[in-house]
Amino acid sequence: METSIPVYPTILIVDDVPINLKVVRAHLEPSGYKVLEAGSGQEALIQAEQRPDLILMDIMMPDMDGMETCRRLKANPHTAEIPVIFLSALTDPESRTGALAIGGVDFIIKPFDEEELIARVKIHLTLRYQKIQLEKYAAELEQMVEDRTRQLIHADRLATLGTFSAGMAHEINNPNTFIAGNIQVLQLFWKTAGPILKKHIAEDSTGRLINTVNEIEDIFDDMLEGSRRITSIVNSLKTYARQGGVNKETIQLLSIIDDALKLLQHRLKKGISIHLDVPLALSVFCDYQSLSQVFVNLLNNAIDAVDEQTGKIDIIAKGINDKIHIRIQDNGSGIPETIADNIFDPFFTTKGKARGTGLGLSIVKGIVEKHNGSISLVPTTKKGASFLIILPFTTHK
Ligand SMILES: Nc1ncnc2c1ncn2[C@@H]1O[C@H](COP(=O)(O)OP(=O)(O)OP(=O)(O)O)[C@@H](O)[C@H]1O
Numbered sequence: 069m070e071t072s073i074p075v076y077p078t079i080l081i082v083d084d085v086p087i088n089l090k091v092v093r094a095h096l097e098p099s100g101y102k103v104l105e106a107g108s109g110q111e112a113l114i115q116a117e118q119r120p121d122l123i124l125m126d127i128m129m130p131d132m133d134g135m136e137t138c139r140r141l142k143a144n145p146h147t148a149e150i151p152v153i154f155l156s157a158l159t160d161p162e163s164r165t166g167a168l169a170i171g172g173v174d175f176i177i178k179p180f181d182e183e184e185l186i187a188r189v190k191i192h193l194t195l196r197y198q199k200i201q202l203e204k205y206a207a208e209l210e211q212m213v214e215d216r217t218r219q220l221i222h223a224d225r226l227a228t229l230g231t232f233s234a235g236m237a238h239e240i241n242n243p244n245t246f247i248a249g250n251i252q253v254l255q256l257f258w259k260t261a262g263p264i265l266k267k268h269i270a271e272d273s274t275g276r277l278i279n280t281v282n283e284i285e286d287i288f289d290d291m292l293e294g295s296r297r298i299t300s301i302v303n304s305l306k307t308y309a310r311q312g313g314v315n316k317e318t319i320q321l322l323s324i325i326d327d328a329l330k331l332l333q334h335r336l337k338k339g340i341s342i343h344l345d346v347p348l349a350l351s352v353f354c355d356y357q358s359l360s361q362v363f364v365n366l367l368n369n370a371i372d373a374v375d376e377q378t379g380k381i382d383i384i385a386k387g388i389n390d391k392i393h394i395r396i397q398d399n400g401s402g403i404p405e406t407i408a409d410n411i412f413d414p415f416f417t418t419k420g421k422a423r424g425t426g427l428g429l430s431i432v433k434g435i436v437e438k439h440n441g442s443i444s445l446v447p448t449t450k451k452g453a454s455f456l457i458i459l460p461f462t463t464h465k
């Protein structure tokens with residue numbers, strides 16, 4: 069919809085007397101208006117479909133009078149917004165109030181003064197477009213408030229989580245180190261005690277001892293595994309709390325990605341192929357630890373998503389103007405549209421609490437943004453997921 073007055077506004081004149089149409093047209097055209105004509109109410113309804121900017125309507129017409137025509141125009145959502153000015157020889161107050169009550173914006177008595185007609189037409193056109201402008205601003209303002217509120221809620225949640233994580237990570241780390249250390253002591257102890265117990269297994273007639281002895285090594289392993297998992301979550305939380313780091317330096321992008329791939333080598337052994345296209349000349353001014361974490365997390369997700377035999381992960385970087393575009397794309401299970409808005413939220417995971425913390429992508433987003441960059445999930449027609457990171461450009465020396 070137009071939001072400012074068109075250069076040549078269109079006015080529809082409705083009157084059953086041809087000479088009246090001629091006169092009004094003669095007034096309007098020299099002032100720069102395009103004119104449409106209708107000789108009856110019925111015809112007016114048809115012409116109004118062209119959405120003129122304003123309608124000048126006679127009241128007394130055979131078949132369908134101006135009032136009825138106006139009522140019908142207002143009942144049709146397509147034409148309801150067009151202002152209708154009545155032009156009539158009727159001077160009684162009832163006709164005037166009646167005309168305004170059914171949605172007319174003004175009432176001009178015939179015979180009318182040419183200048184007055186033009187002035188009123190102009191006022192109502194201005195009012196109409198000011199109203200449209202205001203509605204547009206109001207909608208924009210509403211959207212801005214909504215966006216800002218959403219951002220604030222998100223920022224607040226992240227800030228709280230950051231502070232909370234830093235404190236909690238410390239609290240959990242101490243007892244966890246203690247638990248892991250003691251399990252290892254128990255494992256050592258078992259190396260001595262195990263064989264002795266095994267010798268006496270025959271003395272236990274219930275048969276329970278043999279079960280316990282056989283299980284005990286697995287129990288120790290499970291406990292250690294659980295403790296390692298706590299360490300990994302705590303480390304993620306710590307990274308979360310100190311996203312972005314402070315030790316920034318200029319580092320070759322390729323070396324950061326290479327290091328991340330080395331860290332993940334144990335997961336890449338099988339049939340997963342990596343296609344790397346990262347120009348040597350691209351460098352980023354970054355905190356090395358944090359940016360490595362970005363690639364480790366994204367690649368970990370890609371490895372989780374692809375098939376072990378046919379998996380393919382592309383890492384493609386390009387310098388575009390003053391930015392570096394890095395695309396990480398896999399041919400895995402992809403991300404359904406229904407969860408696309410949630411994947412960057414802290415603790416959002418589809419991997420089940422035993423396999424994913426759901427912190428990976430929120431850490432990635434936090435780090436990239438601390439580096440004045442952005443990350444987004446890019447819609448793709450291919451199978452799999454595609455992420456695009458945009459970072460400021462640094463030339464490698
Ligand atoms: N490459 C990908 N392909 C398919 N789904 C993905 C991909 N990357 C992320 N996701 C989806 O986004 C969710 C959130 O990812 P995120 O890295 O934040 O957490 P996670 O991987 O579940 O847990 P964690 O990172 O702690 O292992 C994932 O559970 C998964 O559903």
Ligand SMILES: [Mg+2]
Pocket residue numbers: 365368369424428429
């Ligand atoms: Mg992850």
